[in-house]
Amino acid sequence: MSAHVKVVDLTGSPVIDDHCHGFRAADLVELDPLGWEDRLTMMGMCFLSSGQTDRTLAGQVTGLRDSTVFALTARRWLAERLGVEPEPQALAAARAAAIGADPEGYCAGLLAEQNITAVIADEGYPQPPVLRAEFERSLGVPVHRVARIEPLIVALQALDLSWPDFEAGFEARLEEAASDAHTVGFKSIIAYRTGLDVGTPTAAEAGQAYDLWRAAGWPKDRGPGKVVRDYCLRATLRAARRHDLVMHLHCGGGDPDIVLAHARPQDAFGLLHDHIDQPIILIHGGYPWMAEAAYVASILPFVYLDLSEFLPWATLGIDRELEMLLGVVPAGKILYGSDEASEPEVFWLSARMAREALERVLTSSVQRDFLTVAEALEIGRGVLAGNTARLHGFA
Ligand SMILES: [Zn+2]
Numbered sequence: 001m002s003a004h005v006k007v008v009d010l011t012g013s014p015v016i017d018d019h020c021h022g023f024r025a026a027d028l029v030e031l032d033p034l035g036w037e038d039r040l041t042m043m044g045m046c047f048l049s050s051g052q053t054d055r056t057l058a059g060q061v062t063g064l065r066d067s068t069v070f071a072l073t074a075r076r077w078l079a080e081r082l083g084v085e086p087e088p089q090a091l092a093a094a095r096a097a098a099i100g101a102d103p104e105g106y107c108a109g110l111l112a113e114q115n116i117t118a119v120i121a122d123e124g125y126p127q128p129p130v131l132r133a134e135f136e137r138s139l140g141v142p143v144h145r146v147a148r149i150e151p152l153i154v155a156l157q158a159l160d161l162s163w164p165d166f167e168a169g170f171e172a173r174l175e176e177a178a179s180d181a182h183t184v185g186f187k188s189i190i191a192y193r194t195g196l197d198v199g200t201p202t203a204a205e206a207g208q209a210y211d212l213w214r215a216a217g218w219p220k221d222r223g224p225g226k227v228v229r230d231y232c233l234r235a236t237l238r239a240a241r242r243h244d245l246v247m248h249l250h251c252g253g254g255d256p257d258i259v260l261a262h263a264r265p266q267d268a269f270g271l272l273h274d275h276i277d278q279p280i281i282l283i284h285g286g287y288p289w290m291a292e293a294a295y296v297a298s299i300l301p302f303v304y305l306d307l308s309e310f311l312p313w314a315t316l317g318i319d320r321e322l323e324m325l326l327g328v329v330p331a332g333k334i335l336y337g338s339d340e341a342s343e344p345e346v347f348w349l350s351a352r353m354a355r356e357a358l359e360r361v362l363t364s365s366v367q368r369d370f371l372t373v374a375e376a377l378e379i380g381r382g383v384l385a386g387n388t389a390r391l392h393g394f395a
Contacts, residue, residue: 008362008376015351016385016394017119019248019283019308019337022130025103025138028344033096036343037088038062041071042313045342046255049125069315074349081348107344108140114351117141117385118394122187122248122283124148125341132182139347144392146187146248147177149236153229157218163207170232171239178243184392185246186236187283189254194226195262196251198233198271206231222262237275246392247275251282252289252309265293272300279391281335284309290321294328304391305329307383308337311357312350318357326361331379335388351384358383 031039038044044061052058065071079086084094099106121143123129129151136143152173156166177183190196201209209227219225240247251268253260265286272280285305286293297303310321325334338350362376371379388394 006359006363007366008359008373008380010355010359010377010380010384012115013355013381014385015114015116015336015355016388017116017308017338017340017347017351018281018335018388018392019306020119020121020340020347021125022121022123022132022135022143023126023138023344024130024134025099025107025344028099028103028107033092034088036092036095037065037071037075039342040074040345041065041068042309043068049341050255050257052256070313073315074345077349077352078345104138104140107138107347110344110348111139111141114348114355116347116351118144118389119347120144120146120184120337120388120392122146122148124151124187124189127151138344143182144184144394145180145182146185146246147174147180147183148187148189149174149232150189150193153232157214160214163210166210167203167206167235170235174236174239178239178245183245184394185248185281186240187248187250188233188236189250190229190233191250191252191259191263191267192254192257193220193259194222194229195259196249196264196267196271197262198230198268199227200234200274201227201231203231233271237278237280241278244393247278247280248283248306249280250284251293252284252287254284254309264289265296269296272296272303276300276302278302279304281306281391283337284339285325285334287314291324291328294325297329297333304333304335304387306335306337307354308339308350311336311338312346312353315353318353319361322357323361323364326365326379326383332382332387332390334383335391336384354384 038061047061075091076086079091082094082098084090118141121135123145132143132145152170156169161169206228209224212224213228237247251265252263279302281304282293283306285307287310293305297305311318336354338346340346358380362380365371366373366376
C-alpha cells in the first residue's frame with residue numbers, strides 16, 4: 001500500500017482559539033474522574049453551565065453517553081494518546097493519574113500537540129471568573145480576554161443605583177475593561193437574556209424602563225429589562241468602536257437557558273445592519289442556523305463567524321457545514337473556536353477535528369477545481385489562526 005499523501009496538508013499549522021472559557025488546571029484534580037466523559041459531551045456540558053442538579057437528568061446524560069458520537073470518538077482518541085484501552089474506567093484512571101502528576105503540564109501538553117498558540121477567553125463563564133493570568137499559567141500560551149457585559153449589569157444591579165449612576169457605572173466599567181492591555185473585545189450573551197432583536201431606545205426611554213425594571217425586582221422577561229439591555233449593548237458597541245475592539249456576540253443555540261425564539265442570525269440583523277462598518281463576530285456562527293449566518297456574513301462586510309460549539313460537538317456534521325460556510329462566506333471572515341467550557345481535552349479534540357475536517361473539505365475543493373492547493377492552504381491556515389490574529393491585532 002502506498003503512503004497516503006494529503007493534497008491539502010495542515011499538519012502543524014498554528015491554531016488560535018477565538019472562544020473558550022477559563023479554568024485552573026489545579027482544580028481539575030478535584031473533579032470526579034469518572035464523570036469527565038459526561039462533562040465532555042454537549043449535553044453534559046450544558047447540564048453544568050445551566051446550573052442543573054436534577055439526578056434524573058444527570059442519569060440520562062450518562063445513559064446517552066455511549067450512543068453519542070462525540071463521546072465515543074473522544075474516548076478512543078484520548079485512550080490512544082494515553083496508551084490505554086478505550087474503556088471508560090481504564091481511561092478515567094489513566095487520565096486522573098496524568099492530571100494528578102502535573103495538572104499544568106497535562107493541559108499545556110494538549111495545546112502544544114495541536115500547536116494552539118494563543119486563545120481568547122470569554123471571562124463571563126464560569127462565575128466567579130477565573131483570572132486571565134491564572135488561565136494563562138494553566139495553558140502555557142498567551143490568553144487574551146473578552147469582557148462580557150452581562151456580569152457588569154449584575155454587579156450594578158446589586159448596588160441598587162439610580163439610572164444616571166447605573167448608566168455612568170456601566171460606562172466606567174466598559175472603560176476599565178478597555179484599558180486592560182489584554183482585552184481584545186467585548187462580549188454579549190443578550191441571546192440568553194432578552195434576545196438578539198435589539199431595539200433602539202433613547203437614553204430617556206432606557207431611564208424610564210430602568211426605573212420600572214428596578215421597581216419590579218429585575219424580572220428576567222422581555223419587558224422593561226429588555227429596553228435597558230438593548231441600550232447597554234448599543235453603548236458597548238460605541239465603546240468598542242472608540243477603543244478599536246471587536247464585538248463578540250453570542251448568536252444561535254447554547255445551553256437550555258437560551259432564549260431560542262430570539263437567538264437566530266435573522267433576529268440580530270437589525271443590530272448588525274446598524275453597525276455595518278464595525279467588526280462583530282457571531283460567536284457559534286449562528287449554530288444551528290449556520291446557513292442563515294453565512295448569508296448575513298456574505299452581505300455585511302464586517303460580520304465574522306466563529307465556528308465554536310458546532311466545532312467540536314457536531315462531529316459527523318462538521319464537514320458538511322464547513323463546506324457550506326467556505327463556499328458562501330469570504331473565508332477570511334471564518335474563525336476557529338472550540339467553546340471549551342468544561343474539560344481541557346476539548347481544546348485538543350476540537351483543534352484536531354477542525355484541522356482534519358478542513359483538510360478533507362479543502363482537498364475536495366481542489367479536486368473539484370474551485371481552488372489551487374496553494375489557495376486552499378492559505379484559506380485553511382487563515383481559518384485555524386490567521387483570521388483571528390489579524391482581526392484582533394495580535395502581533
Ligand atoms: Zn462559550
